[in-house]
Amino acid sequence: MPASRSRWSPYRVPAFAAALLLLLGVGIASVWGASTLRSSNAWIGHTYEVINRIEVAERALRSTEANARAYRLTGHPEFRSQYLIAIHQVEVAHEALGAAIRDNPPQDARAKRMHASAQVHLAELRRLFDLQELQGAEAARQATDSGLTLQQWNEFEAAASEMRREELSLLAERKARSDRYATLLISIVVLGMLLSGALMVTLMASVTRENKRTRRLELEARGAAHEMALSMAQVDQLSKQRHELARYSGLLQSCQTLEEIVQLSIATIRRLLPGASGRFYLIRASQNFHDSVASFGEGLISSTDSLLPADCWALRRGQAHVVSGGEDLQLTCAHLDAGTPPHGVTALCLPLTAQGTSIGLLHVSAATHAMDHGSALDELIGQLAEQLGLAIANLQLRETLRTQSLRDPLTGLFNRRYLEESFVRELQRCDRRGLPLSVLMLDVDHFKRFNDTYGHAAGDALLGQIGRQIQAGVRAEDIACRYGGEEFTVVLPELDAPGALVRAEQIRRAVELATVQHLGQQLGPVTMSIGIATFPVDGLTPELLLQLADATLYRAKAEGRNRVLHASYED
Numbered sequence: 295m296p297a298s299r300s301r302w303s304p305y306r307v308p309a310f311a312a313a314l315l316l317l318l319g320v321g322i323a324s325v326w327g328a329s330t331l332r333s334s335n336a337w338i339g340h341t342y343e344v345i346n347r348i349e350v351a352e353r354a355l356r357s358t359e360a361n362a363r364a365y366r367l368t369g370h371p372e373f374r375s376q377y378l379i380a381i382h383q384v385e386v387a388h389e390a391l392g393a394a395i396r397d398n399p400p401q402d403a404r405a406k407r408m409h410a411s412a413q414v415h416l417a418e419l420r421r422l423f424d425l426q427e428l429q430g431a432e433a434a435r436q437a438t439d440s441g442l443t444l445q446q447w448n449e450f451e452a453a454a455s456e457m458r459r460e461e462l463s464l465l466a467e468r469k470a471r472s473d474r475y476a477t478l479l480i481s482i483v484v485l486g487m488l489l490s491g492a493l494m495v496t497l498m499a500s501v502t503r504e505n506k507r508t509r510r511l512e513l514e515a516r517g518a519a520h521e522m523a524l525s526m527a528q529v530d531q532l533s534k535q536r537h538e539l540a541r542y543s544g545l546l547q548s549c550q551t552l553e554e555i556v557q558l559s560i561a562t563i564r565r566l567l568p569g570a571s572g573r574f575y576l577i578r579a580s581q582n583f584h585d586s587v588a589s590f591g592e593g594l595i596s597s598t599d600s601l602l603p604a605d606c607w608a609l610r611r612g613q614a615h616v617v618s619g620g621e622d623l624q625l626t627c628a629h630l631d632a633g634t635p636p637h638g639v640t641a642l643c644l645p646l647t648a649q650g651t652s653i654g655l656l657h658v659s660a661a662t663h664a665m666d667h668g669s670a671l672d673e674l675i676g677q678l679a680e681q682l683g684l685a686i687a688n689l690q691l692r693e694t695l696r697t698q699s700l701r702d703p704l705t706g707l708f709n710r711r712y713l714e715e716s717f718v719r720e721l722q723r724c725d726r727r728g729l730p731l732s733v734l735m736l737d738v739d740h741f742k743r744f745n746d747t748y749g750h751a752a753g754d755a756l757l758g759q760i761g762r763q764i765q766a767g768v769r770a771e772d773i774a775c776r777y778g779g780e781e782f783t784v785v786l787p788e789l790d791a792p793g794a795l796v797r798a799e800q801i802r803r804a805v806e807l808a809t810v811q812h813l814g815q816q817l818g819p820v821t822m823s824i825g826i827a828t829f830p831v832d833g834l835t836p837e838l839l840l841q842l843a844d845a846t847l848y849r850a851k852a853e854g855r856n857r858v859l860h861a862s863y864e865d
């Protein structure tokens with residue numbers, strides 16, 4: 295966003311120029327005023343000089359007069375020489391006075407009058423002096439014409455007074471002018487300084503405000519850039535996380551087993567949430583218990599191996615449930631350790647559902663700062679759980695369809711193809727774990743006779759019932775199948791020979807005690823013969839174990855039917 299300029303900005307340059315012009319004007323006025331004052335002061339000094347020269351001329355004339363009289367009265371040679379010096383000084387003084395007032399014609403005229411009076415007066419003194427020199431002092435005293443001397447002296451004094459008055463008048467006028475100039479100069483300087491100072495202060499305040507504003511805008515811009523970088527980093531991270539989730543979705547489609555799905559999910563959760571731990575649960579066939587199928591991470595919080603829906607808020611409410619350490623631990627799920635999660639850790643439970651049906655639970659715990667509730671990551675984990683639920687449901691559906699294609703429609707038991715596939719797998723699993731595995735071969739006794747007596751349809755009904763009885767007599771993990779005709783096979787993983795004998799005997803007994811309802815008729819009962827072989831004592835391969843169980847079955851038939859025999863036992 296472009297920064298808007300201050301409303302004073304357009305006036306700043308003209309104001310600065312005005313301040314500069316004012317300062318220049320003050321400078322020029324100061325120079326002019328100073329030179330005018332100097333000139334005025336020079337004129338004042340000149341006036342004083344003129345007044346001084348008038349007084350010097352007066353003093354010189356007076357001195358001449360006094361020395362001439364003293365010489366006439368005393369005849370002392372000292373007064374004579376003083377008189378002669380004074381005469382010379384009168385001339386010098388008048389010359390100096392004339393030079394000083396030459397530019398002022400009225401004063402020049404007065405000075406000339408002064409000089410003329412002084413000349414007349416000096417001529418009279420010189421006449422008396424010459425008389426004294428020639429005829430003696432007495433002759434000079436008697437020849438003194440005091441009237442003439444007094445008149446000349448008065449004229450001289452009058453002219454000197456006029457000159458002095460004139461000079462004093464000029465002095466007053468010049469002083470007044472000088473004062474005016476000084477006042478004007480001071481006013482100009484003070485006003486100029488005040489105006490330029492005010493302009494400078496205003497400019498400084500404006501520039502300071504502008505600087506503050508610029509700094510604030512800079513800080514805001516830096517903050518915005520920082521936030522932008524952060525949000526870019528967040529966007530980048532979110533993009534990577536979305537990419538991770540997209541990759542997860544793609545790979546999920548190709549997973550063939552629950553283990554692959556779980557491992558892929560763990561790897562993805564770890565990439566989305568480094569340092570997380572958690573557990574996967576799947577609902578048991580009883581629809582009650584959720585059993586753990588896998589766990590991952592260092593276990594920031596431990597969760598039980600199995601749980602009831604009532605133990606988990608997420609399962610109870612059918613939606614994600616989050617509790618962060620330090621929050622209300624009353625809402626912590628019962629399947630988590632008491633008092634957890636600790637401060638700084640967040641526990642998240644996500645129901646795994648497919649088409650509205652609960653199929654399990656995903657529990658994840660991670661550092662709270664990495665998994666804020668309502669954050670994009672929280673949402674991504676939620677999406678992962680959704681896809682995980684669908685993938686598990688798809689796998690289960692595929693498994694169901696595959697199982698159905700592998701079942702015998704008459705008995706509901708697995709067919710021989712499924713037996714061949716799963717027998718190998720179960721045998722390898724037990725081999726890896728060091729566990730035993732038993733295989734039963736079961737055959738209905740005299741089934742041909744039953745068929746012949748009650749008809750083929752009754753025979754089918756009997757086979758269907760026996761199938762259900764066999765299925766009811768084994769665990770879900772066991773593989774019960776119709777091997778062919780009236781012959782059945784049951785693979786019992788993890789069951790040793792004694793256990794297999796007990797289980798086979800239970801089936802034989804159940805078949806023996808049952809009757810078949812067919813077309814309103816109660817048929818039977820029938821009996822079964824069962825041969826057993828156990829891994830690893832009787833054989834190590836499915837083929838060998840089946841052959842041995844089959845051989846034992848025929849031994850049971852040979853020994854009188856309706857019995858259970860084990861390959862390892864003689865009878």
Ligand SMILES: Nc1nc2c(ncn2[C@@H]2O[C@H](COP(=O)(O)OP(=O)(O)OP(=O)(O)O)[C@@H](O)[C@H]2O)c(=O)[nH]1
Binds near residue numbers: 739749753754855
């Ligand atoms: N109803 C019906 N009968 C079948 C089916 N499959 C095979 N059978 C019959 O089962 C009978 C098997 O007879 P046998 O193999 O002689 O054996 P058995 O009569 O049971 O005598 P033992 O096994 O020696 O006790 C044959 O008659 C087959 O036709 C089927 O799917 N339905």
